[in-house]
Amino acid sequence: MEFTRRQLLKFSAALAAASAIGLDLPLPKGIEAAEQADKWVKGVCRYCGAGCGVYVGLKGSKVVAVKGDKDNWNRGLLCIKGNFLAPILYAADRAKYPLLRKGDRFERISWKEAMDLMVSKYAESIKKNGVDSVGFYGSGQSYTEESYFISKVFKGGLGTNNIDGNPRLCMASAAVGYVTTFGKDEPMGAYDDMYHADCFFLIGSNMSEAHPVIFQIVNERKTKGKDVKLIVADPRKTLVAKKADLHMNFVPGTDLAILNAMAHVIVKENLYNKDFVGKHTVFKKMVNPGPPPKIEKVTWDDYVRFIEEYTPEMAEKTSGCPKADIIKAARWFAQSKATSSYWCMGLNQRTRGVWANNLVHNLHLLTGQICRPGATSFSLTGQPNACGGVRDGGLLSHLLPYGRLIANDKDREDMENFWGVLKGRINPKPGPTAVEMFRGFNKGDIKCLWIACTNPGQSLPNLGIYRKGMESKDTFLVVSEAYHPSRTSELADLVLPAALWVEKDGTYGQSERRYQYVEKAVDPVAEARPDLQVMIDFAHRLFKSLGREEEAKKIFAYKGTEDVWNEIRAASKGTAYDFTGMTRTRLKKAHGMQWPVPTEDHPGTVRRYTAKYGDVLVKKFDPQADDVSFYGAKADGNRATIWLRPHVGPAEPADAQYPFVLTTGRQLEQWHTGTMTYNVPELKRAAPYGFLEINPKDAQKLGVKTRDKVRITSRRGSLVMEAKVVDVPREGLVYASFHDPNKLINMLTIDAFDALSKQPEFKICAVRVEKA
Amino acid sequence: MIRSLAVISFIFLLLPALSFGAAKKHPPITAEQDCEECHDSQAQVWQDSKHGLMGVKCVVCHGDPNKNFVAKPTSKRCVGCHSEQVAGTAENHKMKQKNCWTCHNGHSLKPKSAKQDK
Amino acid sequence: MPVSSAIVEIDVSAGEAVLGSLSSMSAISVYGMKDNKIVIVIDAESLEIMEENTRKIMSLEGVIGVFPVYSSVDE
Numbered sequence: 001m002e003f004t005r006r007q008l009l010k011f012s013a014a015l016a017a018a019s020a021i022g023l024d025l026p027l028p029k030g031i032e033a034a035e036q037a038d039k040w041v042k043g044v045c046r047y048c049g050a051g052c053g054v055y056v057g058l059k060g061s062k063v064v065a066v067k068g069d070k071d072n073w074n075r076g077l078l079c080i081k082g083n084f085l086a087p088i089l090y091a092a093d094r095a096k097y098p099l100l101r102k103g104d105r106f107e108r109i110s111w112k113e114a115m116d117l118m119v120s121k122y123a124e125s126i127k128k129n130g131v132d133s134v135g136f137y138g139s140g141q142s143y144t145e146e147s148y149f150i151s152k153v154f155k156g157g158l159g160t161n162n163i164d165g166n167p168r169l170c171m172a173s174a175a176v177g178y179v180t181t182f183g184k185d186e187p188m189g190a191y192d193d194m195y196h197a198d199c200f201f202l203i204g205s206n207m208s209e210a211h212p213v214i215f216q217i218v219n220e221r222k223t224k225g226k227d228v229k230l231i232v233a234d235p236r237k238t239l240v241a242k243k244a245d246l247h248m249n250f251v252p253g254t255d256l257a258i259l260n261a262m263a264h265v266i267v268k269e270n271l272y273n274k275d276f277v278g279k280h281t282v283f284k285k286m287v288n289p290g291p292p293p294k295i296e297k298v299t300w301d302d303y304v305r306f307i308e309e310y311t312p313e314m315a316e317k318t319s320g321c322p323k324a325d326i327i328k329a330a331r332w333f334a335q336s337k338a339t340s341s342y343w344c345m346g347l348n349q350r351t352r353g354v355w356a357n358n359l360v361h362n363l364h365l366l367t368g369q370i371c372r373p374g375a376t377s378f379s380l381t382g383q384p385n386a387c388g389g390v391r392d393g394g395l396l397s398h399l400l401p402y403g404r405l406i407a408n409d410k411d412r413e414d415m416e417n418f419w420g421v422l423k424g425r426i427n428p429k430p431g432p433t434a435v436e437m438f439r440g441f442n443k444g445d446i447k448c449l450w451i452a453c454t455n456p457g458q459s460l461p462n463l464g465i466y467r468k469g470m471e472s473k474d475t476f477l478v479v480s481e482a483y484h485p486s487r488t489s490e491l492a493d494l495v496l497p498a499a500l501w502v503e504k505d506g507t508y509g510q511s512e513r514r515y516q517y518v519e520k521a522v523d524p525v526a527e528a529r530p531d532l533q534v535m536i537d538f539a540h541r542l543f544k545s546l547g548r549e550e551e552a553k554k555i556f557a558y559k560g561t562e563d564v565w566n567e568i569r570a571a572s573k574g575t576a577y578d579f580t581g582m583t584r585t586r587l588k589k590a591h592g593m594q595w596p597v598p599t600e601d602h603p604g605t606v607r608r609y610t611a612k613y614g615d616v617l618v619k620k621f622d623p624q625a626d627d628v629s630f631y632g633a634k635a636d637g638n639r640a641t642i643w644l645r646p647h648v649g650p651a652e653p654a655d656a657q658y659p660f661v662l663t664t665g666r667q668l669e670q671w672h673t674g675t676m677t678y679n680v681p682e683l684k685r686a687a688p689y690g691f692l693e694i695n696p697k698d699a700q701k702l703g704v705k706t707r708d709k710v711r712i713t714s715r716r717g718s719l720v721m722e723a724k725v726v727d728v729p730r731e732g733l734v735y736a737s738f739h740d741p742n743k744l745i746n747m748l749t750i751d752a753f754d755a756l757s758k759q760p761e762f763k764i765c766a767v768r769v770e771k772a
Numbered sequence: 773m774i775r776s777l778a779v780i781s782f783i784f785l786l787l788p789a790l791s792f793g794a795a796k797k798h799p800p801i802t803a804e805q806d807c808e809e810c811h812d813s814q815a816q817v818w819q820d821s822k823h824g825l826m827g828v829k830c831v832v833c834h835g836d837p838n839k840n841f842v843a844k845p846t847s848k849r850c851v852g853c854h855s856e857q858v859a860g861t862a863e864n865h866k867m868k869q870k871n872c873w874t875c876h877n878g879h880s881l882k883p884k885s886a887k888q889d890k
Numbered sequence: 891m892p893v894s895s896a897i898v899e900i901d902v903s904a905g906e907a908v909l910g911s912l913s914s915m916s917a918i919s920v921y922g923m924k925d926n927k928i929v930i931v932i933d934a935e936s937l938e939i940m941e942e943n944t945r946k947i948m949s950l951e952g953v954i955g956v957f958p959v960y961s962s963v964d965e
Contacts, residue, residue: 006893009962010931013895014921017931017959021897023924036848055855067855076853080827083852212827219825239825668827681839682831688803707804870922 037065041521042588044508045082046501047671049140049381050074050211051510052082053591056502056521063089063502063522072591073191073514079212081671084680088500089522091679095484095497096526106484106495111527115534115541118450118494121476122538123545125447126158135162135437135446138395139454140171140386141672143506143518145564146452146532147389148401148571149556153539156419157555161406161431162446164397166454167386168434169461172757173348174379175391177357180756181365182640184403184576184632185391188608189340189376190512190594194221196374199229199336201329203255203360204346204763208239209668211344211380215240229332233258233321234346235663235730236693246328249730252661253650253764254319256352258326259359260647261315264307265330266366272334273368280628281365282636285644289755298644306644318647334367338374345382345665349762353754355645362642371610371628381511383672388509392577393568397431401568402575403632406430418571420555433758435460435751441477442469452480452531453498455673457488461760462716462751463744467491480531483675487741497528504530506561507587513594513605515579517587532561576617576632650764651752654732658714658766660698661733662748665763670739677739690740692721694769695733699725702769709772712736714765717747720772734769738762798837807837817879828853833878845878847871891933892940894961895921898928904952911950917943926954 011025018025037057045052053072057065066085070076098114099106109117125133136154138147147165154163167175175185182188194200194217207215222228222243232244233255241247250258266272283303288294312323333339341364347356361377369375381387394401404411412426432440438460440446460466470477470491479492482500489495502521509515524530536558543552558564562584572595573580579595581602587593593604596617611618612627621631622638630640654661669687670677677683692710694702704710706725711718712734721736721743729735736745750765807830808815818824823832832852833845842849847858850872861870877884900908905923912918912930917939921929930947934940947956 006933009893010919010933013893013960013962014919014929014931017895017897017929018922020959021924021927021929023922023929025922025929065851067851068853070856076855078852080829080832083828083832209827216826669829681836685836685838686829686831
């Protein structure tokens with residue numbers, strides 16, 4: 001940005017001449033030329049699960065700019081966060097060296113010392129207390145190669161399922177929702193459906209802030225398409241709700257009643273697609289929640305009887321959403337040429353998150369609004385690789401790679417053979433899920449825990465009790481982080497500095513089954529290392545100290561990310577995910593590829609479960625099918641399930657003592673726990689700190705104005721924040737974003753979780769609000 | 773020389789954003805202050821534009837008022853999303869100083885002939 | 891070293907050609923154009939080179955005149 005005296009002189013001279021002829025001169029070229037990139041490297045945005053394609057601009061060995069990839073789905077567009085990616089690499093608080101806790105301080109140590117210590121702690125614990133005394137907590141921000149590899153080390157190598165990740169906090173309900181309805185995880189549709197939809201049904205998604213580029217495409221479709229309807233169901237009047245043709249506002253936690261009532265209207269008004277329902281669906285209900293849950297197949301008549309009670313009147317009474325709105329939404333949904341649903345954490349972060357997901361799928365199956373352009377049931381994702389690495393790659397404690405399950409004998413045998421490990425090595429019992437894992441760490445059942453690429457010290461619900469466990473001197477906590485201190489690394493015994501984003505290479509998989517390769521552009525700062533390199537090193541050293549050096553040489557023989565990627569492709573072969581044809585060379589050229597990609601000449605699959613629109617796996621798994629086949633659900637004759645899921649409210653509704661509902665979420669300018677975005681001056685300026693949104697009517701009752709300090713208290717914790725009085729949350733609801741490391745709103749949230757997905761109910765807990 | 777100094781000072785009066793080193797000063801503001809507090813009319817126009825809808829906020833073009841403020845942003849600020857168009861202006865127009873704002877209004881983004889803003 | 895700015899008045903039909911020629915001259919920077927007037931800055935190592943450039947511009951086809959606006963010698 002240097003602007004020399006000479007350049008100024010020239011500009012001054014030009015300005016004098018320009019003003020003589022009335023010409024307006026912009027700022028001199030010298031200012032912009034200084035930071036022009038001389039090389040552009042293809043990659044993917046580091047932030048949300050939209051997965052925008054980017055080019056990273058280098059000047060010498062420094063990243064100086066980022067621009068959107070015009071040939072990728074995002075058509076060159078980026079949101080405010082993606083636009084400012086470069087500075088995250090050069091932040092002052094980057095973790096630069098391995099650090100060891102000494103009392104209240106951290107001391108710099110060498111990588112060798114760090115790895116020796118970590119390995120000795122893990123080995124000692126395994127020898128003394130067994131493999132279930134150690135664990136790993138991963139991330140939807142790690143590359144697929146990292147998540148797949150570490151999962152292999154723990155599940156296939158050590159034989160423990162003590163490995164889970166933060167997608168448990170954000171995507172688990174969507175994943176289990178897809179699996180229970182369609183047999184396999186991940187959406188059948190794509191972003192491309194947005195260009196074809198005539199009706200959008202958004203529920204529990206604030207895409208205007210959480211996924212701005214997707215929001216832009218929805219807007220464009222609404223503006224350019226003829227009579228395109230946008231329905232937004234949300235207890236907050238978000239920007240996208242303001243743009244909606246119909247905003248269905250309701251009491252938080254009552255949406256299951258609304259979704260069943262929409263189905264009621266669709267059935268009663270004969271708006272359902274008899275042919276589709278007859279050919280492609282079965283009906284089920286849960287007789288006993290278990291575990292294990294007892295499930296029974298039922299009939300169409302049973303289903304009709306089940307939704308009988310969910311009249312629009314009943315739903316209005318339960319939810320506060322006017323019955324006219326419910327009826328209108330149901331009609332638009334069923335009668336439009338093509339309806340697409342989009343949801344995010346509003347449905348997932350709930351104790352009935354899986355059920356809510358099932359009920360949205362129900363609407364698509366009833367109406368046949370699925371498996372054709374513009375008609376799809378689509379879950380949006382919050383992290384760049386929750387889908388690709390953790391869900392698909394099978395890092396979660398109940399999963400094995402590519403749709404295989406820990407609890408399934410054949411799947412375990414499959415993976416044992418594939419990995420070349422002893423038969424019976426994989427523990428048949430699913431391991432602890434995120435919250436359970438940290439409960440286990442609190443109790444000391446897990447003695448060594450390695451957290452990589454995520455910030456549970458800020459993002460777990462009911463945070464206070466888990467921070468105590470992480471801080472405990474009786475257990476050993478390793479944190480691999482790109483920044484220090486984070487609210488997690490500050491609690492660690494050992495901090496390992498991690499290479500960030502384009503300082504390493506790997507694969508990201510976003511919401512629409514699109515896998516994209518992120519090329520390495522620059523070397524890591526100081527002594528930071530790519531997590532995969534550390535993981536491979538750890539695996540070899542640990543197995544050596546367990547006396548299994550030779551085995552490690554065989555099963556962990558990787559030189560770099562491409563070796564791991566090639567094994568991953570092979571692991572997907574023959575599954576419903578099959579992306580054998582997605583070679584590294586192809587990914588380097590392509591602007592993302594959507595699986596299935598079964599062969600090297602296959603272009604990728606935009607829409608799944610439909611032969612007519614190009615899914616070649618339909619013919620493979622269900623040769624009789626003429627078009628649609630839900631081949632993931634083989635046991636149900638390749639049919640999807642319409643579930644009888646009753647309305648059940650939240651774990652902790654508002655009451656006399658705690659009269660408000662607190663909901664949390666994301667704010668446009670900040671991402672996740674703010675470790676990256678708070679390092680960008682422009683973003684920090686635009687959204688400097690967390691605040692509490694309060695409805696004007698509630699604010700009046702409380703005697704609170706914008707910028708007043710308010711104390712917000714739940715049964716678990718209390719926090720003072722600034723109030724923002726704004727007509728966004730409905731009456732009785734307050735909202736805070738969870739990004740601010742200095743305002744840990746998760747000290748208040750509840751750790752009750754969904755019985756099926758184990759995903760916590762971040763979105764609803766009861767609080768008291770008073771002027772501080 | 774005296775004449776040239778006089779001209780330069782005159783230019784500084786015209787363009788307070790230009791001075792040696794700290795080229796782009798904005799009066800210091802507190803973390804609590806929003807741009808709209810002082811720049812309400814521009815914010816209104818912006819709000820109704822595509823950038824307003826997409827949340828491409830003031831800082832994207834103007835930077836942080838306290839740290840890297842630019843009063844009159846250059847096309848460099850547009851590269852993140854509109855790299856092709858920026859490259860296009862450089863290629864299509866031989867004049868070195870042509871930029872996005874030659875044609876587009878900075879806040880409404882509408883073509884300048886529409887005279888929507890300012 | 892002298893810096894000076896000037897307005898080059900041209901025949902509009904020759905605009906592209908003149909702009910092209912100006913851009914190819916190393917001491918000349920084109921800052922903008924309005925109607926048939928182009929704003930240029932001549933950044934030269936000596937007064938001689940500056941005069942030489944001015945003459946060169948004058949001789950270009952389509953150039954009506956070169957009118958200096960401002961000049962300074964940076965020491």
